[in-house]
Amino acid sequence: MAATTAVLKDGSRISGPAPAVSRPVGKALLPFALIGLAALAGCSTTSTTNDMITVDRAQGSEENISSLSSVIQSNPQDPQGYNNRGTAYGRAGDFRRALDDFSRAIQINPQFYQAYANRALVYRNMGKPVDAANDYNRALQINPNYDVAYIGRGNIYRQAGRLNEAFNDFSRAIELGTTDGRAWHNRGLINQARGDHGKAIDDFAKAISLSPNSAEPYNGRGVSYLAMNDLDNAFADFNHAIELNDKLAESWTNQALVYEARGDRARAYRSFSHAVRLDPQYKPAQDGSARTRGNA
Template sequence: MKQSLIADHATKNRIGRIGILVSTALVCMAIAGCQSTNTALTTVDRAQGTSENISSLTQVIQSNPRDPEGYNVRGSAYGRAGRYKEAIRDFDQAIALNPNFYQAYANRALVYRYMGDSNRAVQDYSRAIQINPQYDTAYIGRGNVYRLAGRHDQALNDFNQAIALQTTDGRAYHNRGLIYQLRGQHQQAIEDFSKAISLNSTAPEPYNGRGLSYVALNDWDNAFDDFNTAITLNQNIAESWANQALVYEHRGEKAKAANSYARAVQLDPNYKPAKDGLARTRG
């Protein structure tokens, strides 16, 4: 059983200070600031990080302590539980038992990224790719580290490589779409977000991403549909409500906009676009 640790982070979609009469230029400026890192593109099974599951995996390891897969799987569970030092320890042991265990390198890389150690994350993803040049997960993971560091050309190269390998992982298209969006290439971004949706229709993030590119193209109706779908899929993402509010605000429906901004603030009191929008529309 070969496991990846956690479906990689995607992004928060951020909106700037936009009035009721929104120009395309202002929207593009808002979208240029929409890159962030705090929501997952693919749902994580938190049950796999429970103490009960970790205890069961420990029993498996105790019965076969020379099997690197046991350490890899338990390391994944530790990672899901946020117990990063223990996760690193298990991945270290898995790699010590099997130096060519490329999945363990990629899993350890993701934990390093969560710990803020981008250099080690890149090193481990690169080692996984060196061992298995066909491993699309490592290209996607390394590409996201590059993207978050602002190294967009390198990120784009990695996402392109994963796509050339015919990946079925929607993160490759979603993250490439974010780069296109940042560069103002909104039609290409929409195509990539749409592909990501076709691969994982239950993830709200590509709907938010595509919706913002529709806004940049002044296609408010399609944007509204996407933001509403994102909310239907997960009602606990502040960005989705703030994005919906932006459309209401554009339409002059200030009361509805204020309600949606208020919901976003309730979910994330520190989310500035929602706080600013609520201040604009509350009166």
């Protein structure tokens, strides 16, 4: 039976044999400082590649929940039934009911490590990282080879600024042979934050090979190219990110920074302005637009 996967950005998944769902690698916010008129330096990443569940209200439809509840009623001691319904509730954004179902699954089978990881994912979305970390730890105690839990816990560590522990978790998932591109993407973000752009580019390239239709690793790799003053490759990556998803303010901002570095401030302003329209709160776009205003 196929495993269900519902995601937060960069790392965790709701898993279990239920209808399959899509898994974006995750959104990466990639601002960096422009130094001088044509030189870019001091690249830094403030990625919010979190584990944010993409809400799909249809998962919580009366028809879908009724069908899953019927399975539970026919076999109330099967923990997988609760795990499946919890997955549907989680995907629908009904986190309280999702928690109840995952907790019931764990109560029936305390060794159900996937349910621990699923509950951790919901805790992440509820803003409870400590509870999420505890559940990921428990999942890994039961199954030390569970890549999903390493990726999820790694995200918690990374967002807490515990980069060494996050790096180790992502690396462990990779050692285990994960095919989840977010492990490589997230490790690339850490390498990037450390200024090791060569290794970051390698990690982003692997993430791209695993998730070729995701814009975020192209943005990530482009930032590292830009930090190495490789404007052509950076520009190509940012443009491809826009082709894949033209709704990301980060991609347009990054493209604008290359235009600015090349001295084309008119095009830079247009791209910065478009990024502001997409996300009025995105400060790198605001700053860039203000910096190049009057050059349209």
